[in-house]
Amino acid sequence: MQQVWTLRSILQWTSEYFSKKGIDSHRLDAELLIAHAVGLDRIGLYRDFDRPVNESERALIRSYVQRRAQFEPVAHILNSRGFWQHDFYVDNRVLIPRPETEELIEYVLKWLKDHIDPRIADVGTGSGCIALTLADECKTAECIGFDVSEEALEVAQKNAQLLNIKSDFVKSDLLEKAEGLFDVIISNPPYIASDVIPTLMPDVQQYEPLLALDGGPDGLDCIRKLVPQAIDHLKPGGLLIFEIGYDQGPSASEICLNYKELKEVEIHKDYAKQDRFITAIRTDA
Secondary structure, eight states, rough: OOOOOOOHHHHHHHHHHHHTTTTTTTTHHHHHHHHHTTOOHHHHHHHHHOOOOOOOHHHHHHHHHHHTTOOOOOHHHHOEETTTTTOOOOTTTSSOOOGGGGGHHHHHHHHHOOSSSSSEETOOOOOSHHHHHHHHHHHHHHEEESSSSSHHHHHHHHHHHHHHHOEEEEEETTTTTTSSSSEEEEEEEOOGGGGGGGGGOOOHHTTTGGGBOOOOOTOOOOHHHHHHHEEEEEEEEEEEEEEOTTTTTHHHHHHHHTTEEEEEEEEEEETTSSSSEEEEEEEOO
């Protein structure tokens, strides 16, 4: 008698298969891929646990499983990653948005509470998740995303259209093409040291753009270049905020402290108690 494959049995098999492949998030990944293939959310997957899976659905699931078994990120397979309140289109042209970056959004929104019509620069915008989230949350803001990669800007523009959120995007090496002054300059720059790249999980090192990862010998090359440019483009009292690696707090803050134009330089930890981002204020002088 031929086996009847149900959502339950396919989920169990897939989860075990991913686990044997060394994928840590094996259960979650199996749920996301299978649910997407059969047109359900994760709750619906469990609600319809005993539903048989037809051959066309199984073929799609097999293709997803094969790709994930090669460590292709789930976000690339589904071309989607949740960030803040939206699902952003992503592919191998951009860095996959991380939940830790949402903590920078939280900080900026609190800081902007008393600001009217702020100008915000998102440097290294990638998928556009930071610029578009801030534009959506702060309707009176002018948000501009800057990126040196033409391909990344195509993805950011696509997300602006898909989400129907207004933001401008400019091809620029950091802030070289920026015009005027900003109330906030925010960035998730490449900050991984070059010799660490080969040690990263295959999901990252094989599939995400090196340009968005490699921060040079100590991971701080981009930050050293960004800080003086940001000083030139911040309004007096304006906020500079950028993401860092867990072990870069002291060295990254020292870069900011070397400039008399910046004050109130602070290291902020994420919810996992790791150093996550730096903030600094442009002096009035």
